[in-house]
Amino acid sequence: MSSTVLVTGGAGFIGAHLVPQLLDRGDRVRILDNMSRGDRGRIAAWVATGRVELVEQDIRYGGAVHQAMTGCDRVVHLAAVSINKSEADPYESIDINVVGSNNVFKAAADHGVRRVVFASSASVYGDPETLPMAEDGPLHPLTPYCIAKHTGEQLLDYYSRRSELSWFALRFFNVYGPGQKPTAYYTSVINHFVQRLRAGEPPVIDGEGAQSMDFVHVHDVARAIVMALDADAARADVPVNIGTGIDTSVAELARTLIAAVGVDVEPQFRPRDVLVSRRAADISRALDVLGWKPTIDLRTGMQDLVDSEIA
Template sequence: MSSTVLVTGGAGFIGSHVVPLLLERGDRVRLMDNMSRGDRGRVAEWVATGRVELVEQDVRYGGAVHRAMSGCDQVVHLAAVSINKSEADPYESVDINIVGSNNVFKAAADHGVRRVVFASSASVYGDPDRLPMAEDDPLDPLTPYCVAKHTGEQLLAYYARRSAMTWIALRFFNVYGPGQKPTAYYTSVINHFVQRLRSGEAPVIDGKGEQSMDFVHVHDIARAVVMALDVDAARANLPINIGTGIDTSVAELARTLIDAVGVDVEPQFRPRDVLVSRRMADISRALDVLGWKPTIDVRTGMQDLVDSEIG
């Protein structure tokens, strides 16, 4: 049965991959986005289908959120300020990522929404003591962005206890893929490497390149979001890691991209501190609760990225 789904931040990177999947399954989409970074051309194409409505508003305004929520069955909350911007402007980060999220969750509870899927983040773990990182591991958020994602999960639990609303918080690991912004904190390294490689220059790696990330393709992220909308209520109200379960070192990434671009260079290394040294998701809960597992490996995904949009 089709639903009316409110997607906040739906004109952004992840939203641009989620909305088409919602349309494929027959849903109607109400897209709420302030369009500060959204692709108006792409949104116009969606609106032209007659099944997407654009609400050009900001989640920081509670009244606007309540109006957008009216008549919606489900919510995908993607709107956020990125991790790097949160350190540059903590006030804005708290305003959008905490106050804005609270507005969305409160409105969802008030309007009888049955499911909220929240774009949380693996950054809530901080620098982990062990790999793979599991949902029940200790949390140690290190920036205003990370604190906000943790707070968002707690706010969801609060409102779910006081309403019929259920929720899934997807802790995304290092998302990459077509349409990503060149300033994205954990994927800007990809853009940096590819730009240098296409200029015939060697990629420059911070430290020894031993720091690792769990790179997960945005298509697989979007699949997880849509699958989370359909989880039985009895199995909801919990966080779920979305990654590949494979850690790729920055040095390995550089060599993968060298092969993808097709140049004959060797990486260069420079001493520099890194915020988080290792990342790898335990994805057993995603398989158990969502029936989800990744379908795009890093080598295939990076080749796709190089061939499609980055340059």
């Protein structure tokens, strides 16, 4: 099913893996991105194919979003300001992640867009009391970023009741892979460990390293987005977890990266009282409604990351 897909924030990390998958199946892509974090070199190469257009605009400007929506029948909404700055600058976070998202969803509804795929986040759950985390479980969004992701899901529900659009809000867990910025909030620990290991130094872990994350490879995340663009509308209008279902502790991560980099060191543990939070997705809905499951295991994915020039 080829179409013109509007990808907001398509110049960023997940977009870098999504756009080639869309082009591979024959879609045309219009990227709406203010280039605050985007990669200009990569976009220029895509634009040169004649099948990708860059609209350098900000989702905070409703008029620009409306104009960019013209002629698009599907939308992937990735543009957001990340969780890092959310508490320091809640105004910007709400402006981009709530007002900007509303602009995208309202324009999609007005233009008769059939499917919106929204990059939501596992952070809507807050610190879970039990694992795995299921979509219908309790939500405790803790920061303006997390509140905005939850609000985005509710706005989609609102517009879908008043227009033709159907939607999936994909709650991404800890996305990692080639091209990720070293400052990425949750996964910056990967970059930190790799830098130390490359210098022949052991990873240093606070406490016992029991804190865990559910690491999902960005290639699998991009696949999930494509599948959500195509999935049956009768199964749509729901949030869907995109993770692996496996909680990997920081200590396990360190050992996996030691093997991937290939150095002979042991992790060092620094005795500390650490608040241990754990994460693992219940991914049964992703299989049920999208037909999606992860294909890249942690060892393969981390090796891929270490071998890539960017890590």
